[in-house]
Amino acid sequence: MAPHEVRRPFKRPAISDQQKRRELSLLRQAQNRRDAQHHARCLASTVVSLQAPNPEPIFEPEIADEPIVESESQSIPRDIDVRQASKLKGYEARRWFARQLMLPEWMIDVPDRLSHDWYVLARPTGKRCFVVSSDGTTVSRLRNGSVLHHFPSALPNGARTKDISGSAQSYCILDCIFHELDQTYYVIDMVCWRGYSLYDCTAEFRFFWLNSKLAEAGACDPPSPYHRYRFSVVPIYNCDQNGLYTAYTGAAPYVKDGLLFYNRHAHYQTGNTPLTLVWKDENCSQYVIDTDSKGQVPSQQQVVLELQDDGNLTTSDDPPVVFGSLDGDFIQK
Known part of the structure; x- marks a missing residue:
């Protein structure tokens, strides 16, 4: 007689609330897009009505002023574009740029529909930075907003040369990691291209543009007098079994520092977001554990924890x- 199949009498509780926050972030994206479309329709209808010979009055309900509550994923300020921010100086410039990168959360649990809705890439070791080309020059800024490099590039309006096409008003923003060993900017995301904003575009669309536009501009060519650093696109894989295996164990032209996971429907949200995740272990990262100043692993690892009011001991991560x-x-x- 075959043994009776033992089943759990209850569903296993979730490891964390990360999946719930992922779903809320996607719903918030959809609502923001609907609000933007509604605003555009209202603006268009208002313009048409004002052009009519006898426009009828438009009555709108009065809305009381409410305090603005910033969400966990703040969007880029619409009243200041990157060209204006590039002209800021000192502390104000560092403060503005320090809030613009999209930062991943640690992968605490496996997302639903991982093989259908997610991409994976092997993160290069190096300095995470924004690269901005505007007004005939290119500047890279670190996570804290300070300047890393100031150089000419083949990006749109990134150098003062007739060989670089593009109007004076065009600019470009790339999310990169600077790899010291080969002096290369590895591009992991595209935020703006020739003045066209990609903040409200899905990761699927952004990655498509990234792979097609960067090579067309000549940014992947070897360095030259008008193109000091080489740019390279990080290979992006579907998060199925083959893609995960290739990103985790496959060879790469750079030193790996973990895996990055992107939800293909995610917009570019500044700050921490559960729609971008990072995973590190000893097989895919040199920095999964702490080392001393000589690069040696100490006998004991240290972690700083914060005591909460409810008695929990937590890290300073967000969340x-x-x-x-x-x-x-x-x-x-």
């Missing part, structure tokens, strides 16, 4: 990772 909890008696002692 925080809970390591455990302390009871009230121990806290009093």
